[in-house]
Amino acid sequence: NAGVTQTPKFQVLKTGQSMTLQCAQDMNHNSMYWYRQDPGMGLRLIYYSASEGTTDKGEVPNGYNVSRLNKREFSLRLESAAPSQTSVYFCASSEPTGRTEAFFGQGTRLTVV
Amino acid sequence: GESVGLHLPTLSVQEGDNSIINCAYSNSASDYFIWYKQESGKGPQFIIDIRSNMDKRQGQRVTVLLNKTVKHLSLQIAATQPGDSAVYFCAENTNYGGSQGNLIFGKGTKLSVKP
Numbered sequence: 001n002a003g004v005t006q007t008p009k010f011q012v013l014k015t016g017q018s019m020t021l022q023c024a025q026d027m028n029h030n031s032m033y034w035y036r037q038d039p040g041m042g043l044r045l046i047y048y049s050a051s052e053g054t055t056d057k058g059e060v061p062n063g064y065n066v067s068r069l070n071k072r073e074f075s076l077r078l079e080s081a082a083p084s085q086t087s088v089y090f091c092a093s094s095e096p097t098g099r100t101e102a103f104f105g106q107g108t109r110l111t112v113v
Numbered sequence: 114g115e116s117v118g119l120h121l122p123t124l125s126v127q128e129g130d131n132s133i134i135n136c137a138y139s140n141s142a143s144d145y146f147i148w149y150k151q152e153s154g155k156g157p158q159f160i161i162d163i164r165s166n167m168d169k170r171q172g173q174r175v176t177v178l179l180n181k182t183v184k185h186l187s188l189q190i191a192a193t194q195p196g197d198s199a200v201y202f203c204a205e206n207t208n209y210g211g212s213q214g215n216l217i218f219g220k221g222t223k224l225s226v227k228p
Contacts, residue, residue, distance in 0.1 A: 004156075035218075040121040042202055042218035043157070059217075090156050094216075101147055102204075102216055104156030 002026055006091050006105035013081040013112045021076040021108050023091030031094045032074035033058075033102065034066060036087040043090060049074055081112045121200065123223045132190040134222045136203035141184060145206035147216065148177060148188045152199045160188070160201075190224075198226045 007022045025032065030051045035043035045058030049068040063085060065077045074093075078085060088109050094102040126132045138146065144165040149157035163170045163177045163186075170177050176189040186203050200223045204216040 033216075040220075042220045045217065092156075101159040101162060104158070106156050107154075 004091055004093055004103050004105035006089075006108050008108060009106065010109050011111070013078075013110065015082060015112060017081050018077065018079050019081065020078075021089055021091075021110075022073070023075065023105060024073045025091075025093040025103070026072065027093060027103065028071070029093035029095060029103075030071070031102075032068065033092040033094075034064070034074070034076045035090045035092065036060065036085075037090060037107075038087050046076065046089075078110075081110075083112045086110060086112045121221055121223050123225060125225045125227060126193050128193060128195060128226055128228050130193055132188075132193045132197070132224060132226075134188045134190075134201050134224065136186040136188075136219050136222075138184050138186060138203065138205045138219070139217070140205060141181070143205035143217075146177070146179060146186055147204045147206075148175075148186075149202045149204060149218075150197075150199045151202065151221070157202060193224075193226050195226045195228055198224055200224070 004025045033048045034046040036046055037043050044060050046060055046064050047058055047066040049055045052068055052071045055066050055068055067075045088107045090107050091105045092102040094100055147162045148160040150160050151157045161172045161175050161177050163179050168179050174191045178187045190197055200221045202221045203219045
């Protein structure tokens with residue numbers, strides 16, 4: 001049982017480049033999330049998807065887009081990377097009520113130079 | 114405990130002692146809370162949760178206390194071990210745009226256990 005799988009684990013981008021972070025879960029969860037974590041900080045919600053076909057902005061959505069491809073997969077896209085987007089990105093999934101734990105992937109460490 | 118500053122609060126304890134990590138949450142309407150443990154280079158892992166209709170919940174070596182009056186959450190770890198060294202986050206379930214199901218995380222506390 002893999003849980004939540006993120007790819008890639010590490011990535012270096014030049015300013016202005018684009019990339020997509022992939023996330024897949026095998027727990028049949030309806031809700032999926034993208035967070036970013038900056039040094040010495042907690043996790044901040046970028047976007048979430050309460051169910052297949054729906055997405056909504058979180059606390060820090062600017063500069064990002066998401067796609068809920070199907071129930072299993074939720075991708076995060078940076079159209080034009082900026083140094084301020086250097087961070088560790090975590091994908092998570094949970095049951096839709098939010099009143100159960102969220103399961104996290106191992107993270108993607110992104111550096112924008 | 115939790116801090117709104119840029120520096121991660123650190124709690125240093127001796128192996129075998131009890132640890133208490135504190136968290137102030139923001140939304141009085143939040144009805145579900147979780148404590149997560151994050152080891153270096155890994156994603157957060159669930160430790161224990163509590164619903165707002167409770168004020169205390171116990172797990173294996175961990176206890177969470179909830180004080181809704183002052184919007185305060187604490188995590189107590191009994192007989193702290195070196196393997197407990199990690200960053201601990203509290204998270205509250207709150208609403209975004211009317212849609213429930215989103216966890217908002219605190220800044221985290223780094224626990225260091227001295228052997």
